[in-house]
Amino acid sequence: MIKISIDAMGGDHGPSVIIPALAKVAKRRPDVNFLIFGRTDAVRPELDKFPILAPISQFVHCDVSVRMDDKPSQALRQGRWKSSMWKAIEAVKSGEAEACVSAGNTGALMAMSKFCLRTMANIERPAIAAIWPTVRGESVVLDVGATIGADSHQLVDFSILGAAMARSVFGMERPTVGLLNVGVEEIKGQEEVKDAGRLLRDANLSSMQYQGFVEGDDIGKGTVDVVVTEGFAGNIALKTAEGTARQISGYLRSAMSRTLMAKIGYIFAKGAFDRLREKMDVRKANGGVFLGLNGVVVKSHGGTDDEGFAAAIELAYDMVRNRLLDRIEADLDLFHARHPCSAPRTAASEQADQ
Template identity: 80%
Template structure:
């Protein structure tokens, strides 16, 4: 049995989406139990509409709900100890729940998660990891917006975190990892990215297979299982991909309804379009995982619907079931045990043959 902590007030729609989503999860995973946090006058009526959710949940009334437009500092000052967001995270820290799910304000959720759970040993910054559909199946991309900018060691941390997530989610023994860059050549890119690449190659970690540099189009190709970048570029890539998917969907709808022949053609091609829609449906991978913390927090899209929030809950469920935190800690220990050896190799003089190659 896995207990999941729910911030019922998060997102654009609050309990009208989060509570019905719990019912969908229970239907598919009846062993799950919930701790539901929220404003009593808003959550109780929705729980009454879903007896199955009420039976599988413990409701904890809260004084405050963090607004979607609240600044992180404001949310911390006003919502610490008493908001539904804070209490749902705190349940993970206390061990009452195994994972926290919220569709609330991303900045506030990250700030509260860092303050409450703290980062793991040797991790300077947490990252938000997204599951990304690609030509092969799915991959992991991080960071998609937790922090702006990253040095070489932080990029390496992200690589370790992402590889652990790929191993846990996709059952890949040794995921391939690539660093997002402006080109695949070793001489291109920022110094931080090039140094991270050199360290990853020399460390030769057993938990991953370092592929090298990848470009933007490699994300959708599925060239590697894990794409690593800093939060600014990652967030732009994510929003661009989401916007492109919506744009293509709009083009298809307009084209299929333009003439009566197109409408008839759509009827014959409907099964193919349904498969395409399912492949491009962001709700199926609706959830960014906060990695690098002493606990698992999953951020669902603020404007999500019931199925999207349910997908985020099930993502959190899978993270717990596959023991993600233990995997990450083991991988971090392995890297830091190999780091001095990798640094020594990098400090050795480059031989003449290598100089000519460069």
């Protein structure tokens, strides 16, 4: 059985969305158990609606819940030890659960996860990785918001983390990796990106195939299996893609309802439009994985519905089932054994971890 801890108070809708999502996952994943943290008055009425969850879940009352607008430092100071978010993360550290899923405040979740679980050896900063729909299938994109700015060593670490995730999620033996840049030519881009490219090319790791620089339009094309960038550019790219998908959906709905002929045409083409809607459904790709920590933590979009939160839980499930952490540790050990000075731990980075 795979046990997943749940912050039931996170997100815009809380237990009213999260508990129905657990019921959906329970039907699709018969070997899953849940450890649910939240306020009794909010969670218990929802749990009572889904008898399927009774034999496979344990509920723990928490007095405090982290608000979506809390500052990370404030949430860490006030919500530590008592909040549903902290308790869900702590369950991973203690071994009570194998993964944690929350739709709560991203900054607070990252701060608490890093404080509680700590980063892996040789990892200076964690990254948030997202599954990105492409014309070829799906790709892993990271970092999409955890680390603003990254040096060459951190970009190399992100590449190793992303490749391990692609191997776990997609079942690939040697995923292709590209560094997001302003052009594919080796002379273009910031020095950090160019240095990272040289390090990856010289490393020639068996866990990945470094393919060079990729541009923004390569993300949607699926040119590589893993796209690596720092968090500022990655977050903008993610939000732009989500907004564009909603924009196109809005255009299509407006066009199909404008005239009688358009409505008739929609009836004949409904099957094609249904497939398009399925492909563009952002809920299917919901869930950002916090990579580089000593534990699996998945952040769900705060405004998602039960289907979207279920997708985030199933992503966490896949990470555990396919031994993501073991893969990452093996890949990091191999790279840093060959390059012992590639990611030195400075006094500043050690202090930041504290």
